Amino acid sequence: MALTLSPTHVHASELVGERGSAAIMKERLSLANDQYVALERKLTESAASEKDAQAQAQGSELKASNLEAEKLKLELEVQRLAAEVEKLKNAEPLKLKYGVYCSADGTPHCNKCKTPITNFGWATFFDGQVKAMYCNCSKTPLILHENGEPVDAPTAMRAMVPGAA
Numbered sequence: 001m002a003l004t005l006s007p008t009h010v011h012a013s014e015l016v017g018e019r020g021s022a023a024i025m026k027e028r029l030s031l032a033n034d035q036y037v038a039l040e041r042k043l044t045e046s047a048a049s050e051k052d053a054q055a056q057a058q059g060s061e062l063k064a065s066n067l068e069a070e071k072l073k074l075e076l077e078v079q080r081l082a083a084e085v086e087k088l089k090n091a092e093p094l095k096l097k098y099g100v101y102c103s104a105d106g107t108p109h110c111n112k113c114k115t116p117i118t119n120f121g122w123a124t125f126f127d128g129q130v131k132a133m134y135c136n137c138s139k140t141p142l143i144l145h146e147n148g149e150p151v152d153a154p155t156a157m158r159a160m161v162p163g164a165a
Helices: 012-090 153-160
Strands: 095-097 100-102 119-125 128-134 144-146 149-151
Touching: 128 149, 128 153, 144 153, 149 153
Parallel strands: none
Antiparallel strands: 095 100, 119 128, 144 149
């Protein structure tokens, strides 16, 4: 009896070949999937490093901007100080009157820091109270004197003004 194979029957060699190619295809798909995952990881790392580089570039720009602003600030301070030095060179010297320095226009200046004095208050001189001047650089009152006696600050100030009696 002769065995006839119908078209639905497949030879064993064909089955082995088909199975072999399926395993190879599965291996290839797995390899491609691994490569895809590796490429995704590289892309993510690349994007992160690009963001870091951009942040560093922005940080460098900000530092440069801050340094430029600081330089400008220092240049302005140098100009201000140069103008102040020039003003002091051209200013008339302070004269000592009533135990305090006075400018040509009669403005009293602190004996310690040479700035104009604008604060007045009461101070004790031996056993009495007199109106004295105070500078921001010290808490010690500047009691004005004439011939060893205290002089009231407002009275002395009127006398310090040029042309006043």
